Amino acid sequence: MLGFYFFIFFGIILDMEYKEIINKIKPEMEKVLSFLERELAKIQAGRVSVSLVEDIMVDCFGQKLPLKQLGTISSPEPRKLIIQPWDKSYLESIEKAISKSSIGAAPIVDKEVIRIELPPLTEEFRKNLSRVLSEKQEEARKTIRRWREQAWKEIQQKEREGEISEDDKYRAKDQLQDLIDEYNEKIEELGERKKKEITE
Numbered sequence: 001m002l003g004f005y006f007f008i009f010f011g012i013i014l015d016m017e018y019k020e021i022i023n024k025i026k027p028e029m030e031k032v033l034s035f036l037e038r039e040l041a042k043i044q045a046g047r048v049s050v051s052l053v054e055d056i057m058v059d060c061f062g063q064k065l066p067l068k069q070l071g072t073i074s075s076p077e078p079r080k081l082i083i084q085p086w087d088k089s090y091l092e093s094i095e096k097a098i099s100k101s102s103i104g105a106a107p108i109v110d111k112e113v114i115r116i117e118l119p120p121l122t123e124e125f126r127k128n129l130s131r132v133l134s135e136k137q138e139e140a141r142k143t144i145r146r147w148r149e150q151a152w153k154e155i156q157q158k159e160r161e162g163e164i165s166e167d168d169k170y171r172a173k174d175q176l177q178d179l180i181d182e183y184n185e186k187i188e189e190l191g192e193r194k195k196k197e198i199t200e
Contacts, residue, residue, distance in 0.1 A: 058097040
């Protein structure tokens, strides 16, 4: 009887071993989704958002700083952004950083502010936005795959070291794949919502 309970207890411990590995990557998957959401917010189809430029890194006095730390950014009209640096000596560096970025519009320095006007939504511009969207989704999927590979290697190592059984290794593989499928679906859903926004 004691042997039976030991077997059950030992089985639970082994089960916990691989579940711990899988649970450990869940927060990383969430980070991938959060990052993708922030990146997709920068792809603007209707009203332009300050998120389009706020994280552009500006080379300012020998250090790189995000644009949002160098001035105020506002959107007075649906397709217009105005950047007002806190110090006018930042103007040139900000203009250069925006010009090198991939936002698809040229900055115009107007006295002490920088204006950005996004082009109207032509078919070509929509296609460009859709292409950027696909690239962002693929980057997220690649990161998810890397976490899957890392977890799978760890599970295989545990099996080689005798810490989990072969059956548990394959059970873990299935559960890991279920988790990956779940997050890939979430990536797809985020992309579909943004695609609808671009094409409508």
